[in-house]
Amino acid sequence: MSVFLSIVVPVYNEEESILLCYEKLVQVFSVYEKTVEFIFIDDGSRDKSYSILKNLSVKDSRVKCIQFSRNFGKEAAMSAGFDFCSGEYVCQIDADLQDPPELIPEMIALAQQKELDVVYGVRTKRDGETRLKKITSFLFYKLIARISSIDIPEHTGDFRVMTKEVVMAIRKLKETQRFMKGLFAWVGFKQEGFYYERNSRSAGKTKFNYVKLWNFAIEGITSFTNVPLKLATYVGFFFACFSFCLAVFYILKYFLYGDRFQGFLTLIVAILFIGGIQIMFLGIIGEYLGRIYFESKNRPLYLVKNKVIDTSASKID
Ligand code: UDP
Ligand code: MG
Numbered sequence: 001m002s003v004f005l006s007i008v009v010p011v012y013n014e015e016e017s018i019l020l021c022y023e024k025l026v027q028v029f030s031v032y033e034k035t036v037e038f039i040f041i042d043d044g045s046r047d048k049s050y051s052i053l054k055n056l057s058v059k060d061s062r063v064k065c066i067q068f069s070r071n072f073g074k075e076a077a078m079s080a081g082f083d084f085c086s087g088e089y090v091c092q093i094d095a096d097l098q099d100p101p102e103l104i105p106e107m108i109a110l111a112q113q114k115e116l117d118v119v120y121g122v123r124t125k126r127d128g129e130t131r132l133k134k135i136t137s138f139l140f141y142k143l144i145a146r147i148s149s150i151d152i153p154e155h156t157g158d159f160r161v162m163t164k165e166v167v168m169a170i171r172k173l174k175e176t177q178r179f180m181k182g183l184f185a186w187v188g189f190k191q192e193g194f195y196y197e198r199n200s201r202s203a204g205k206t207k208f209n210y211v212k213l214w215n216f217a218i219e220g221i222t223s224f225t226n227v228p229l230k231l232a233t234y235v236g237f238f239f240a241c242f243s244f245c246l247a248v249f250y251i252l253k254y255f256l257y258g259d260r261f262q263g264f265l266t267l268i269v270a271i272l273f274i275g276g277i278q279i280m281f282l283g284i285i286g287e288y289l290g291r292i293y294f295e296s297k298n299r300p301l302y303l304v305k306n307k308v309i310d311t312s313a314s315k316i317d
Contacts (some may be wrong), residue, residue: 004034005108006090007101008081010074011053012043014095016204018052021095022063028101037087039064039309040095041080044071050306057308064309068302075178076302078158082167084309091161096201099159107161107194117166117189121159125197133213140217148225150185153193165189176301177291179220186224222287229288232281239274 007025011018022038029036042050042065053065066080078092089111091104099121107119141154158180169187184191221228253259 003087005036006085006087008092010077013045015047041077042067043077044068067306069305072302118162118191122193123155123198147227152185179223228284
């Protein structure tokens with residue numbers, strides 16, 4: 001029987017949350033008339049997550065699971081979910097129940113009613129997140145909106161419902177460094193936000209720390225804009241003009257007033273300043289170069305170790 005809705009759940013060390021998540025999903029969809037499948041992607045968990053998932057798949061044929069050979073990251077896990085799903089509609093949701101599954105039917109209804117291709121969750125309240133995380137994420141979205149040509153809606157996470165067509169479009173994007181929110185913005189289609197309140201985690205701890213979030217932010221920026229590279233040209237140009245004017249000024253001063261400019265310290269400060277800027281831009285160029293390097297290897301996004309899923313209906317290309 002063809003599947004109407006695929007629910008894609010990335011899982012990384014979630015032994016405490018999986019059952020809660022599964023039970024909640026079952027409860028929500030117990031009264032749903034259409035066929036649903038639950039696809040869990042175990043992103044190389046080191047705890048019992050996969051054996052829990054396997055047991056679930058034995059009990060409930062709607063549960064499919066895929067196990068990665070190691071931790072490839074949430075973006076890879078979601079991509080695998082998109083590769084293996086077969087529904088007319090696909091929903092992605094975290095395993096920790098921060099995004100309420102009971103909203104999924106409403107989101108699908110909205111998509112059908114307004115003929116939307118993507119309905120993405122927009123958080124009106126973000127429980128369980130520190131102030132610093134809220135401020136930094138606010139600044140990040142402002143910055144990326146300003147310096148890139150794509151428009152990533154603010155306060156969105158990875159809770160969304162989309163049509164098969166959008167999933168097909170996402171499958172076509174083969175880049176290994178995947179900034180999913182950006183990819184969703186990039187593919188276009190008719191999209192609309194769905195406002196909801198985000199809860200704290202049901203159990204377990206967040207898998208993201210500030211180092212991961214920083215790398216995520218750099219990923220987002222370097223994947224969608226080369227403005228930082230252009231900035232080097234403008235900053236360089238600015239300093240060249242500035243130093244030229246300064247030189248003219250001191251030459252005139254010398255000829256008009258016989259003043260000689262002195263100051264060892266100022267010289268050191270200026271050299272360090274310009275040197276710092278140069279090294280910073282070398283770093284920025286390095287970021288882009290590194291990405292080209294990894295992209296040119298053309299490695300697969302993820303490797304599957306085990307799976308309990310019939311791929312004939314879904315896959316791929
Ligand atoms: N996750 C994953 N791979 C990772 C990190 C996280 O599949 O390397 C999953 C995790 O199990 C959860 C979702 O991604 O289902 C969101 O993770 P988390 O709740 O830790 O992120 P936060 O909500 O704090 O942004
Ligand atoms: Mg979470």
